[in-house]
Amino acid sequence: MTDSIDITAYSDALVVLGTAGVVVPVMRRLGLHPILGYLAAGAALGPLGLGTLKDSVPLLWWLTVVEPKGVAAIADLGVVFLLFLIGLELSFARLATMRKLVFGLGMAQVVASAAAIGAVVAVLGVDAKATAVIGACLALSSTAMVVETLSGEKRIATAGGRTAFAVLLAQDLSVVPIFLLISALAGEGGSVLGGLAAALGQAAVALAVIAVAGRLLLRPLFRLVATLRSPELFMAAILFVIVGTGVVAARAGVSMGLGAFVAGVLLAETEYRKAIQSIIEPFKGLLLGVFFFSVGMGVDPGEILREPLQLAATVAALVVGKGLVAAALARLFGVGTATAAEAGMMLGPAGEFAFVGIGVAVTAGVVGAGTAAFVLTAAALSMALVPPLVAASTRAERWFAPVEPPDAPPSPPQPAGGHTLVVGHGRVGRVVCSLLAAHGRPHLVVDSDALAVARDRLAGHDVHYGDAATPAFLISCGIADAAAVVVTVHEPAVIDAVVGWVRVLAPEVPVFARARDGAHARHLYGVGVTDAVPETVEASLQLSETVLVGLGVPMGPVIASIHDKRDEFRRDLREAARRRTDPPPPPPAAGGRDAAA
Known part of the structure; x- marks a missing residue:
């Protein structure tokens, strides 16, 4: 019995769970965001940190992550659960009001940021294929970190939060074209435009199937389960819907999170929204912790020690340049100055897709391993700036809001809030x-x-x-x-x-x-x-x-x-x-x- 147990999987689980139990209390005691603790723990305990010494120091085998792929597979569920919960906060009516920001501002941000980053990378002497991939991957921001931080501060419904979230939705939709771009640059054959059209059509059909099936089946399903008064069955139904819609979307070439998001939007209009939120929230918190830990594993401490100044300059240029592009485009689409600045600060850092996209490009031989290590370390370091940048973005309204003249009448008192x-x-x-x-x-x-x-x-x-x-x-x-x-x-x-x-x-x-x-x-x-x-x-x-x-x-x-x-x-x-x-x-x-x- 003992011989059939995969001890490696359990040791990695112990490392991650132990980190969750220690990091959150310590970071909250220090007044810091837990995400920073997860990132630091992932960098220290990952295969690029202390994991490099596990062969010479046997004790580290139990204190570090041995199989990062297993942790990454679980971590991806954190983003899926997060987007499902965000969908529960929205509805089709609210999404319809965001279509200009999603398909206009969001897509413009992806194209403009990719072009700007690619131009800088090309000047540094990187070949054209790698330049295209790096520009496209770094153009995307961190959905998990931005949305999680906004949710924790109860700012997802603010003007800046909605603008940033609309751009993040567009970035999720752009994942399919970026994957096709990597395949084309790897020389896998076929027409890029034809493949793109087919992939987008397949994705649209999958999302339409999820939407139609959800409209017809989700409410009767949860009504049946709720009448049984079994919390376990209700939880099982929720997990089935989240994972099931995610798998359907993934099979169609769309991210699992986007499929779960559509399911959440459908359930947002039902009477079961509050009950589902109360059950899923603990799962989401733990899985997101695993996700942030896995992102931290992408940080190479050796790379930081080798080129600290170049990394710092790269991170600063990425965050500032990408943020300015997003803010300028937001102003062109009619977003207020304060809101545009707020959204730009949130969208400046890189996102989790950089690890996926560039990893695929390295395997395909499009991006060199040395270049990828430097870029991914810079991306991870920039993601560590998301919590402080989101917190600092609240000051954008005070920086850019018009100053009232001294003789302006006082604002009328607001009625007491609360439901x-x-x-x-x-x-x-x-x-x-x-x-x-x-x-x-x-x-x-x-x-x-x-x-x-x-x-x-x-x-x-x-x-x-x-x-x-x-x-x-x-x-x-x-x-x-x-x-x-x-x-x-x-x-x-x-x-x-x-x-x-x-x-x-x-x-x-x-x-x-x-x-x-x-x-x-x-x-x-x-x-x-x-x-x-x-x-x-x-x-x-x-x-x-x-x-x-x-x-x-x-x-x-x-x-x-x-x-x-x-x-x-x-x-x-x-x-x-x-x-x-x-x-x-x-x-x-x-x-x-x-x-x-």
Whole structure:
């Protein structure tokens, strides 16, 4: 049994997982971005770093990556998951508004950057074929790093974030023509234009198949799985969709990430978006860590020591020159100065495709090994600049924004932001949502009954499927930015779980909960709700109001007395909750149902 185990695979997995467990806490403690830690760890523990000494120092066999290809295969899934999650944040309507930026600005950026980089490389004496490949590969930016950093800073929906993402989408689409260019330069025969047309047609058919099949099958599939109330099956369905659409796209010559992105866009318009986000987020974080580690493995410390000044000059020229090209083109396409500068700073560094494209070119004999080592090291070093450049790009708006004259009137105060999270969309939840809508209050309503959610969606209600008694789902619903949480479900255990996790994740957010009776309301005050509304008390107050009005008592005094009585009940229940000595129950590890009656 032991002889059949591939120890090499396990040793590499231990190195990467150990890095993830150590790097993230240390980098956060130092106030640095974890991506930088992954890149540094990959360079140090990769085959070009300490891995070169593993034969002479046996202990390093367990501390370094022995088979980088195995790590790279897993790392690619990180980008696939990332693009799937980004697709979940978009929709076809939002993509339609970006078509000018994708097919206009994005494609212009790829062509102009490739030409500019190629011209500089040619001046340095590199042959024409290698020049074309290097220019085309370095013209692309890092989708994984830019989008991950923007997502972490919640800037993907800003003007600069949307502009940069549109260009990154165009760059993903340009991967197929670049591969065809490498094949043509390698002398594999065939017409370049004919091959390009065939490949683009095949890619378009594949994406159309994914889109049509997704429209017809994805919602019924997730509805069926959700009704089974099995988190494991729901997770399996998500993984099947992500990997399946990625494989279909890859077989058509398009990147796996682009296929997963289309699937994410399709699911963004369904009621399962929030639940899917909450389940996939942990996978994405770990796999992206592996990806950044694999990028770091492409850094050759020996190359840095041999030519430090040339590398520094190359990285600076690449980041500045490519950023200026992107910013200038963005201005030509009508993008504001501040937004163009912001996007240019994000798009300046090289991307992960440089390692793939130039690696293929080296195998085909188009690019020399020495040239490739220098270029890839420069590319990896430039990618290490993505987090600080994205962070610095936030200042572009202040640098380029017009200065208001001293006598300009002050800006009107903005209304308090934040949405109200309504848990449960039964008879009580529907009334709460209708009144929130009537008063113009933004709200997000969730329910764990898949069939009820499907019926409500058909009736025109924007309800999302998911279990609000789990912390991951509450985070995906933006609990940290919520203005309030309203729990309308009737199961006491579920109410306790929701309130418990809200108090852990967002202690300052007010929580309003439905209660069965006075005793239940007293319990809810004890576990941390801001206000509880017992149904029996409210029924008695409504009945009293009806009786008094029926007896001829004026409406004004009746309403005042009802309000006074309600306040009296509330004071008594809160005082009784404060007198309790037993501690509130901790939030459970797993959630329950949140369907309202």
